[in-house]
Amino acid sequence: MTTETLVIEPNRKSLFSLPRPYRTKSVDMSMERMANIEESFQRALELKNMVNRWRNSHIHCLWQMTLSQRRNPYATLRMQDFMVQELALANKQLLMVRQAALHQLFEKEHQQYQQELSQMGKAFYIERL
Numbered sequence: 001m002t003t004e005t006l007v008i009e010p011n012r013k014s015l016f017s018l019p020r021p022y023r024t025k026s027v028d029m030s031m032e033r034m035a036n037i038e039e040s041f042q043r044a045l046e047l048k049n050m051v052n053r054w055r056n057s058h059i060h061c062l063w064q065m066t067l068s069q070r071r072n073p074y075a076t077l078r079m080q081d082f083m084v085q086e087l088a089l090a091n092k093q094l095l096m097v098r099q100a101a102l103h104q105l106f107e108k109e110h111q112q113y114q115q116e117l118s119q120m121g122k123a124f125y126i127e128r129l
Contacts, residue, residue, distance in 0.1 A: 114124060
């Protein structure tokens with residue numbers, strides 16, 4: 001069972017925007033073909049609705065984030081100040097650890113140098129107080 005209908009075919013560049021050029025042509029469409037087209041149209045419509053829901057929720061989320069930032073700017077400033085202080089303390093601790101490691105290396109080299117000199121029969125002059 002076929003019927004002859006007038007079909008409008010859009011330019012298939014975008015699913016969600018109205019295409020600029022339309023062209024019309026006469027097509028023989030069976031009931032199965034019309035059902036398939038209807039199903040694909042429904043899927044495209046569901047996809048469009050899903051994208052719109054996602055876009056709306058994303059905008060709402062961004063709005064909530066900016067609202068909380070506008071509501072409490074001093075909390076963000078305090079958090080940034082706290083992070084700066086933490087970084088300063090971490091750098092200071094790192095410096096102290098590196099200095100301690102360097103001091104241990106110098107002590108170890110000094111002990112090794114003393115052992116080498118004592119094996120050769122020489123010694124350091126150490127002043128006792």
